Amino acid sequence: MQTNSYTPLTADEPTIVAQATPEGLSGVAVIRLSGTDAVEIADKIFSKPLATIEPAKAIFGYVHAPNQPEVTIDQVLLLPFKAPASFTGEDVVEIHCHGGLAIPTQVLEACQQAGATFATGGAFTRRAFINGKLDLTQAESILDAIHAEGNQLSQFATQNLRHKTVAGYLTGLREAIIAIQCELVAAMDYPEEVEEPPREALQQRLQAVVEKANSLCETTAKSQWIREGLKIAILGQPNAGKSTLFNALLAQERSIVTPLAGTTRDTVSETLVLAGIAVKLVDTAGLRETTDMVEQLGVERSLEAAQLADCLLYLTDATIVGANGLLPEDAVLLTAVRGNQAEKPLLKLLTKQDVLKDKTFTQVLQKTDGWQPLSVTSGEGLGAVLQWLESTIKSQLHQAKQSNEQGVQLCLTNRQQECLVAMAEHLEKAIETLAETAFPLDLTTIPLTDALRQLDDLLGIDTSEIVLDSVFSQFCVGK
Ligand SMILES: Nc1nc2c(ncn2[C@@H]2O[C@H](COP(=O)(O)OP(=O)(O)OP(=O)(O)O)[C@@H](O)[C@H]2O)c(=O)[nH]1
Numbered sequence: 001m002q003t004n005s006y007t008p009l010t011a012d013e014p015t016i017v018a019q020a021t022p023e024g025l026s027g028v029a030v031i032r033l034s035g036t037d038a039v040e041i042a043d044k045i046f047s048k049p050l051a052t053i054e055p056a057k058a059i060f061g062y063v064h065a066p067n068q069p070e071v072t073i074d075q076v077l078l079l080p081f082k083a084p085a086s087f088t089g090e091d092v093v094e095i096h097c098h099g100g101l102a103i104p105t106q107v108l109e110a111c112q113q114a115g116a117t118f119a120t121g122g123a124f125t126r127r128a129f130i131n132g133k134l135d136l137t138q139a140e141s142i143l144d145a146i147h148a149e150g151n152q153l154s155q156f157a158t159q160n161l162r163h164k165t166v167a168g169y170l171t172g173l174r175e176a177i178i179a180i181q182c183e184l185v186a187a188m189d190y191p192e193e194v195e196e197p198p199r200e201a202l203q204q205r206l207q208a209v210v211e212k213a214n215s216l217c218e219t220t221a222k223s224q225w226i227r228e229g230l231k232i233a234i235l236g237q238p239n240a241g242k243s244t245l246f247n248a249l250l251a252q253e254r255s256i257v258t259p260l261a262g263t264t265r266d267t268v269s270e271t272l273v274l275a276g277i278a279v280k281l282v283d284t285a286g287l288r289e290t291t292d293m294v295e296q297l298g299v300e301r302s303l304e305a306a307q308l309a310d311c312l313l314y315l316t317d318a319t320i321v322g323a324n325g326l327l328p329e330d331a332v333l334l335t336a337v338r339g340n341q342a343e344k345p346l347l348k349l350l351t352k353q354d355v356l357k358d359k360t361f362t363q364v365l366q367k368t369d370g371w372q373p374l375s376v377t378s379g380e381g382l383g384a385v386l387q388w389l390e391s392t393i394k395s396q397l398h399q400a401k402q403s404n405e406q407g408v409q410l411c412l413t414n415r416q417q418e419c420l421v422a423m424a425e426h427l428e429k430a431i432e433t434l435a436e437t438a439f440p441l442d443l444t445t446i447p448l449t450d451a452l453r454q455l456d457d458l459l460g461i462d463t464s465e466i467v468l469d470s471v472f473s474q475f476c477v478g479k
């Protein structure tokens with residue numbers, strides 16, 4: 001079904017070719033041909049005639065240089081698809097050859113010599129969009145699914161790919177605006193037959209659309225971490241064991257660890273996947289008053305990382321906790337770290353438990369209510385830290401899903417959000433215009449047309465080439 005107002009591509013378009021799998025060592029590589037001449041081109045380089053092939057059925061054979069059957073390049077499986085039942089909506093031939101660098105390059109060259117044009121980034125998905133196989137939000141979901149580091153984002157992307165959740169929801173808003181536009185135009189064009197719709201009712205209906213768009217943007221902002229990764233900052237005074245914990249969670253020696261206080265001077269971040277979510281773990285410089293300019297800048301960055309983080313791990317060295325409990329510095333630092341975000345999840349850890357004798361440690365724990373013991377050296381308490389992180393991530397995800405409009409906001413990209421914000425602004429202008437009773441009703445149609453233009457850009461309905469270029473340029477060659 002055609003989901004946009006583009007005319008499907010014609011036979012004049014060149015047949016394109018690219019490697020669909022990443023370059024490098026691999027057992028198998030897939031070379032994809034798409035376009036009217038896909039089968040004809042494949043026929044020139046394949047050992048068996050392809051005139052009577054059955055779609056979606058793999059054929060075993062050999063690829064050779066064009067019209068030189070004696071120059072064998074590789075043993076392959078060839079998988080043909082007949083338009084429109086293919087990813088791009090055109091005739092497609094996939095050549096599954098051996099991986100590595102040499103063989104795929106030779107197969108690509110053979111395809112080019114036989115008449116194919118090398119594809120640019122995103123060319124296949126762009127053709128799928130133009131031919132109505134995907135709407136623009138589904139094309140962007142493919143990009144999300146490819147780039148997703150955590151399986152949660154890829155699940156939302158795949159959900160949109162399958163059920164068109166984004167387009168379905170936004171088409172409802174579009175229809176609401178079009179209905180109002182139609183009523184206005186009818187009243188203007190046939191003043192004798194059609195009564196002017198009451199302005200107040202129109203304002204209310206437009207306001208309802210604005211509120212839906214705003215709430216979608218708000219919830220998208222709240223769940224932005226699913227796209228960007230949940231940020232977890234590790235904070236505390238110098239020498240508390242922050243970098244040691246950072247390295248242990250990553251299972252690699254990423255940060256430098258020494259017995260000297262003030263070893264980490266800058267923030268260091270790495271990504272890992274926890275509970276299906278991409279997590280950006282940030283190691284920070286130890287927090288303390290200092291006259292050293294470099295260290296001061298590091299401390300500023302630590303506090304900034306605390307502000308930007310979605311949750312915090314605060315560490316204190318159990319071996320220097322005083323007889324009366326925590327050091328006063330920690331209370332001050334904890335307040336600085338939390339800022340005005342008291343609801344931000346925080347885990348307080350007493351580190352180096354292994355250094356203290358059991359009895360002393362129990363005494364320390366008694367005086368430090370709400371702190372969890374940890375020794376990275378012995379491994380004690382590390383499992384509990386991971387458990388806390390996983391349950392915190394799950395509860396954040398649960399909250400995001402609860403404020404979810406049918407899964408829609410969880411999939412919105414920055415581009416889609418910008419279109420939605422611009423649409424809401426135009427609708428607000430329309431509401432203001434309606435409020436001015438001295439203005440004729442037809443003035444309202446101008447901002448309504450602008451609002452619809454934004455939604456069309458979002459959904460890829462009759463979208464400008466500039467918008468399409470900016471979306472598809474993010475894809476790699478072969479996709
Ligand atoms: N015994 C023991 N030593 C630890 C533990 N965790 C860290 N250490 C030691 O404590 C010292 C400081 O550790 P770091 O991880 O560098 O501390 P940090 O908080 O990153 O320090 P700065 O980067 O200076 O702020 C190192 O000598 C670590 O080996 C632990 O669980 N037990």
Ligand SMILES: [Mg+2]
Pocket residue numbers: 242243244255256257263264283284285286
């Ligand atoms: Mg450190």
